[in-house]
Amino acid sequence: MPPRFYLTTAIDYTNGAPHLGHAYEKVLADVIARSRRLKGEEVFFLTGVDQHGQKVQQSAEKEGVRPEAFVAAVTAKFVALWKKLGVEYDGWAATTEPRHKQCVQQLLQRLFDEGKLYKAKQGGHYSVRQEQFLTDKERGDDGEFGPEWGEVEYREEENYYFRLAEHRDWLLALIDAQEDLVLPAFRRGELRNAVEKLGGDLCVSRPKSRLSWGIEFPFDPEFVTYVWFDALLNYISFAPGGYDPAARSAEFHRWWPATIVIGKDILIPAHGIYWLIMLHALGFSDHEMPRLLVHGWWNISGAKMSKSLGNVVDPDQLADTYGAETLRYYLMSDISTGKDADFSEQRLVERFNSELANSLGNLLNRSLSMSHRYRDGMLRKGETEGPLRGQASAAVTAYQEQLDGYQVHAALNAVLEFATACNTYVEMTAPWKLAKDPERAATLDHVLYELTESLRIIAILISPVLPNAALAIFAQLNWQGEMSFAAAEWGMLPDGHQLGKPVPVFPRIESATAG
Numbered sequence: 001m002p003p004r005f006y007l008t009t010a011i012d013y014t015n016g017a018p019h020l021g022h023a024y025e026k027v028l029a030d031v032i033a034r035s036r037r038l039k040g041e042e043v044f045f046l047t048g049v050d051q052h053g054q055k056v057q058q059s060a061e062k063e064g065v066r067p068e069a070f071v072a073a074v075t076a077k078f079v080a081l082w083k084k085l086g087v088e089y090d091g092w093a094a095t096t097e098p099r100h101k102q103c104v105q106q107l108l109q110r111l112f113d114e115g116k117l118y119k120a121k122q123g124g125h126y127s128v129r130q131e132q133f134l135t136d137k138e139r140g141d142d143g144e145f146g147p148e149w150g151e152v153e154y155r156e157e158e159n160y161y162f163r164l165a166e167h168r169d170w171l172l173a174l175i176d177a178q179e180d181l182v183l184p185a186f187r188r189g190e191l192r193n194a195v196e197k198l199g200g201d202l203c204v205s206r207p208k209s210r211l212s213w214g215i216e217f218p219f220d221p222e223f224v225t226y227v228w229f230d231a232l233l234n235y236i237s238f239a240p241g242g243y244d245p246a247a248r249s250a251e252f253h254r255w256w257p258a259t260i261v262i263g264k265d266i267l268i269p270a271h272g273i274y275w276l277i278m279l280h281a282l283g284f285s286d287h288e289m290p291r292l293l294v295h296g297w298w299n300i301s302g303a304k305m306s307k308s309l310g311n312v313v314d315p316d317q318l319a320d321t322y323g324a325e326t327l328r329y330y331l332m333s334d335i336s337t338g339k340d341a342d343f344s345e346q347r348l349v350e351r352f353n354s355e356l357a358n359s360l361g362n363l364l365n366r367s368l369s370m371s372h373r374y375r376d377g378m379l380r381k382g383e384t385e386g387p388l389r390g391q392a393s394a395a396v397t398a399y400q401e402q403l404d405g406y407q408v409h410a411a412l413n414a415v416l417e418f419a420t421a422c423n424t425y426v427e428m429t430a431p432w433k434l435a436k437d438p439e440r441a442a443t444l445d446h447v448l449y450e451l452t453e454s455l456r457i458i459a460i461l462i463s464p465v466l467p468n469a470a471l472a473i474f475a476q477l478n479w480q481g482e483m484s485f486a487a488a489e490w491g492m493l494p495d496g497h498q499l500g501k502p503v504p505v506f507p508r509i510e511s512a513t514a515g
């Protein structure tokens with residue numbers, strides 16, 4: 001049985017249209033899913049949308065539509081974008097679905113029955129924007145609540161609370177014991193510091209009088225569930241096999257624990273504290289805790305993308321202008337997983353032109369053209385060993401190592417360096433000279449074989465990021481072989497193989513913004 005890999009991402013808030021940050025996370029997860037499949041693993045990739053909460057209710061009110069209609073329209077935009085960008089998921093987590101609602105209600109009931117939820121009255125400062133009560137910890141150095149909290153008002157309210165603080169020591173011990181709980185490693189330290197300061201419990205209900213757009217409490221219909229408590233549970237409610245706390249389904253446990261891809265802003269407190277403690281309270285053991293892969297942010301000239309600053313980058317438009325795979329390539333090559341990056345349309349064009357059009361595209365085009373010109377597209381596999389075999393194998397190893405550490409940009413670099421080495425090999429061997437010397441016919445055959453076999457391996461390696469380009473290269477090689485790491489072994493193209501005709505896969509982008 002192949003190993004199983006359950007990969008999920010944050011579910012996108014359906015308060016507005018998808019932006020570049022959403023697209024980055026989903027493409028990153030899609031690339032990870034595809035590369036795990038190349039390894040021969042069985043993958044379940046879940047993503048979806050977070051549809052409840054106060055902001056959605058407010059946006060719907062503003063537009064004068066019911067929240068159901070509002071989220072349906074926004075959800076459709078996300079679904080269409082993932083289709084356009086080739087993000088292929090196996091499960092879709094939409095939190096208004098009955099399957100999810102049932103699971104959330106069942107778990108609330110269980111936590112309540114076990115005394116892990118309690119009702120209490122709280123008065124205090126409330127941030128309307130963040131939908132939470134604030135404590136003195138949230139005050140800035142000047143003693144005021146900062147602008148990030150928006151409008152802050154005094155409120156008194158009865159609510160249900162989840163016993164969070166009593167798990168503090170358990171969580172600290174878990175963070176210390178499990179090195180790969182949070183990746184990259186520096187985030188683990190940040191999380192530990194935050195957990196040390198953990199004091200209060202978590203308010204998990206909202207009175208219906210001010211928020212109706214949520215999942216109703218099964219034992220108290222006056223309340224709906226706090227949106228984070230609802231949303232986090234998607235990772236189990238939509239898991240393969242479904243999560244049934246009573247049955248502990250075998251299928252669920254064959255896939256769980258998940259690897260969850262999230263942005264740095266939702267590690268603390270949502271995933272790193274609330275979610276891990278929720279699972280612990282539900283009876284998940286330490287080795288059943290998920291792994292959190294935390295990526296950085298795409299900024300615009302160093303500043304956060306935001307609707308109010310008017311600097312939100314629309315991935316849908318970029319894909320229409322430059323092509324979906326061009327955008328995928330840029331998003332995967334111009335950022336290092338875990339760190340932030342600055343979006344630049346000019347770099348998008350430059351990277352494509354220099355790395356894909358000039359380097360890889362040119363290699364493909366010249367190799368196939370020469371094979372046709374000198375050998376009518378017929379490959380000869382001789383006995384001789386050339387330098388590219390060793391370099392191909394080094395590239396495959398480096399590529400896999402980098403992907404295992406989720407460093408997609410570095411994995412792509414390994415492929416590009418190999419493509420550059422292949423281009424250098426063309427210059428050094430000068431097939432156009434070999435073709436003029438009948439005594440060197442065998443050498444020419446050998447050079448053409450090396451180049452074509454290298455291209456086959458390169459196609460496999462780029463396939464998680466550029467699935468269509470990889471298929472196009474296979475088609476031009478007239479090769480129907482396997483797209484897998486196992487098939488990235490040297491020498492699969494047989495003697496006498498007839499190649500297809502070259503067609504540009506990466507035509508240069510001629511654009512006003514290109515430098």
Ligand code: MSP
Nearest residue numbers: 010011012013021022050231232262263296297298
């Ligand atoms: N709905 C919550 C997540 C619930 S998970 C149970 C949420 N939604 S979000 O739409 O605001 O963000 C979705 C994901 O996109 C998050 O992982 C977030 O970090 C990521 N990004 C949002 N803006 C981003 C950038 N500018 N750059 C990269 N990723 C960013 O949070």
